[in-house]
Amino acid sequence: MTEILNALALFSNFVLVPAIAYGSQLALGALGVTLVFGILRFSNFAHGDTMAFGTMLVILVTWWFQSLGLSLGPLPTALLALPFGIAGCAAFVLLSDRLVYKYYRKKKADPIIYLIASVGVMFVTNGVVRFIIGPDDQNFADGERFIIKARDFKTMTGLSEGISIKVSQGLTVVTMIIVVAALFWFLNKTRTGKSMRAYSDNEDLALLSGINPDKVVAVTWILAAALATIAGTLYGLDKSFKPFTYFQLLLPIFASAIVGGLGNPLGAIAGAFVIAFSEIMITYAYKRFAGYILPEDWVSGGLLQLLSTDYKFAVSFIILLLVLLFRPTGIFKGTGV
């Protein structure tokens, strides 16, 4: 019995907990991508760098607060800085819409032109971020580090495997739930949210019913910026902040959005957890896990790892290809194909 409990504890510690946290971060990122896709109808390649930009602002404000001696006790100071980061990031994104995308919207340009424009915005944002904070790792986490330490868990339960939960992981999941609940309330209950959904379903009909497109677009960008900043900050607290990693997050984020069905918010969340769980489960070495549940002489010498962690992207990519092959609209029906 304890063997199985140990195996479960081991699995939770190295797969379940990290995957839930990572899935929540991806979900927030994918929601941003899918919202922009639903309303503005293009895949925003700049989203990863928008995340980096928002996180950078949060980090700068965090440092400032830290130097003033402000803190949230056990929670990271970054939470206090988050609203400032969101405001700054929203301003930046609205400015980029004003300067870049608005012109193509007026011209009713092809989606691919938006895509290329977003590559340009990506370059500029990336340059701005590197210019201000540099290309290196930045650490901005403070406060308590763990909710439960592995050792405390062991003494509490008497098992030989411990579960540790980092504050950043707990915070990620709680924040994700609050943000997603608020977002769905906004989209389903408020007037602006309803007009956004109407605009996403049928642009012409929405315009005929007197919906103001400029307002819808502006609100979309603000939401996307807020989601990107929150996702980026949580990811940075959980792992670390490095501009290039945020660019690389683009692939799993897009994979999540497409797997769930582009343009479908619920799908984006489901897709994010599919991607996160497969990525971590496939790259986890099951040797010790198998040691607990299988008879001793069954366990061979190998690590029992399906794929080395170096090929993390390959997992999201393969899931993406499988979905494109077998169900191009995604798990939940999106506006794809």
Add this chain to the structure above:
Amino acid sequence: MISGAKNVFLFAIMAALVVFVGQYQSWNLSLSILNLCLISAIMSLGVNIQWGYAGLFNVGIMGFAAMGGLAAMLISVSPVPEAWAAGGVGVIIGLFILIATVLAAMFSYRKMAKSPMRTFLIVLISVIGYFILRSVVDPATGAIEKVNPASTGYLGGLGLPIILAWPVGGLFAGAVAWVVGKITLGLRTDYLAIATLGISEIIVAVLKHEDWLTRGVKNVTGLPRPVPYEIELQKSEWFLSLSQRFNADPVTFSSIFVKLCYAGLFTVVLLIVLWLSEKALRSPWGRMMRAIRDNEVSANAMGKDIKARHLQVFVLGSIVVGIAGAMLTTLDGQLTPSTYQPLRFTFLIWVMVIVGGSGNNWGAVLGGFVIWFFWIEAEPLGLWFMDVITSGMAEDSSLKAHLIESAAHMRLMTMGLILLLTLRFSPRGLIPEKVGRH
């Protein structure tokens, strides 16, 4: 003929810039910029074939260039017999298992009716194949990597002249493009973009981590050259008399001579690719491609198989990029997987094509030259710019230090701005596509 004169003028300015750098900085620098300009021009020709002719958005250029680089290494370095003895058989058996698995999966896909059973069977075949593959290949690669890891630890290559690698690099890239295209073409354009982005990251990850094949981040250095070595030139009689005739220092002149040799080879390839591209563009095939790009629905109504044509043009463009990638690794003389960065290898090439003029081959070539030139020269320019801005600040100001230190990141911003400005104010580029009769 006004536009013709303008184009000649644009290329003349470009040539003048290269000469200017040669005169005022150094001829060595000028020629190394020129060589990379030539390679960039070929890459942007490849992208122009995909984007300009057919409107396909490929963001995996880095991966196709890396396939070319891999080919350059595999063709040129000499084989490592000890490594082959240690694990060669295992790797070859593994290759056959891989092929057998893929064939079996394809066979059941073709022969069975669409059903959950078929999907399940294909997944089962792939999973079983994967486990057998791993059980055979893992010990073999482990043994290969243990063979003298400090200097080899990989299978090595074929030991053939490196020039051969250029077409082979094209083939490698074309094969990858065929697989990716087969799956994603015919879906939304965005999906091709995401899929190519993914495949390029995976290719580079494979190059970085499969040490038995590429030595990974330990790099393969000292690839044989298609041109003479400086040291040998400096010893040979004819070269010394040649440098005497030009009244030049033999050491500097030898490195310039080597770069000129490369430039000659690259120019030949560029001219061949350019000639073929122009021929293709002006042929009925080229007109058909443009017709498909401009109106898929009506081209389809005329009986054109859009998916097949797209696949064809996607593979062709990737072949060109693969050739350029092999040439780049040849010029570097080493395969360094960690230098493959998406901003440098994918998005920069895109800026070249858009700025040069999508759909026009001469435009793509000019774009390759102009953008590479400014990519290199942006650093001294940026530094100079920052020096001017900060000249009023106090010597010990931390802001000044930060600004000067960050000048290197200016180039990303500059490239983004150039892309956005071109797209907005001159979407057809420096040398626009010719429309109308040909």
